């Protein structure tokens with residue numbers, strides 16, 4: 001049995017072979033959002049092995065582990081997401097996905113195995129654990145609309161005992177492996193989806209004067225949306241509007257009745273989010289009307305922006321520096337325009353979201369790519385970072 005207060009990184013190194021087994025088993029059988037049944041079984045059997053009590057609920061694949069029940073310190077929740085993506089794996093790893101068209105291309109396999117590793121380290125402390133720790137294994141993060149955090153919160157994952165702080169992490173190929181990145185304030189963007197339908201007048205392409213051309217209007221809209229980004233919002237407040245798909249028409253000499261555009265809108269401030277939605281609806285309608293057509297706009301709010309509270313983020317940064325060594329901790333300069341439903345937890349309690357280094361020399365794969373393969377080092381540093389953050393938050397009362 002190891003010493004009770006073994007440094008987190010030493011403990012994580014000792015547990016690495018176990019974390020690798022968990023990670024590889026999860027990685028081999030990836031499951032898409034809302035279908036994480038087998039993944040849940042793997043997590044509950046690992047928790048059984050570790051002697052960590054947990055709860056599950058019917059009709060939802062989340063797992064909630066609980067350590068140190070009744071201990072006096074603040075309650076810390078640690079969260080990992082569980083779902084995979086519809087990507088066919090091309091990493092060549094010996095534990096590659098066995099499921100055609102599904103892959104852990106966003107590193108959630110690493111998040112789960114690192115959280116199990118952190119749970120194992122904290123469980124070894126037995127009664128000397130400073131306070132209760134909840135292990136939140138959350139499905140459906142990639143879903144993008146309702147996600148998995150909101151349904152889990154509705155099912156009471158932050159109640160009984162009430163959570164005081166929350167910590168999560170995501171692998172990041174822009175941060176060197178072995179390093180943990182932190183950033184106070186705006187960290188990840190709000191993500192809204194956009195669907196525009198342009199109603200034109202179909203007919204022979206040789207007679208475009210006979211009615212509004214939906215293709216031309218769609219092109220004007222794509223350009224007009226970028227003018228909103230550059231001329232409506234404050235230039236020091238980041239915004240992205242991207243049109244990711246355009247569908248219209250069947251062949252070269254027929255003008256279609258209708259063109260459908262789909263896109264995403266990313267913002268940080270709630271007031272900017274409001275501004276962009278209002279301005280975008282107005283601009284799309286105005287462009288269509290000015291060319292004699294009509295356009296409908298369907299604007300759906302997705303995850304809110306993720307803001308790391310400065311007080312807890314700085315405190316955790318200090319804690320990580322002393323537990324892991326300064327060379328393993330980096331203050332990040334920029335937020336990212338990606339979105340995360342971890343933001344839902346931070347809307348309720350303070351904490352932080354860490355960016356776990358996953359850059360590997362010679363592999364430049366990005367998240368969601370078929371060749372993304374975070375290295376083993378991410379597992380041990382991820383588990384150690386979660387334990388060190390928990391220790392820091394439980395040293396001072398909520």
Ligand SMILES: [Zn+2]
Pocket residue numbers: 106142367368
């Ligand atoms: Zn993802």
Ligand SMILES: [Zn+2]
Pocket residue numbers: 106107108141170
């Ligand atoms: Zn992800």
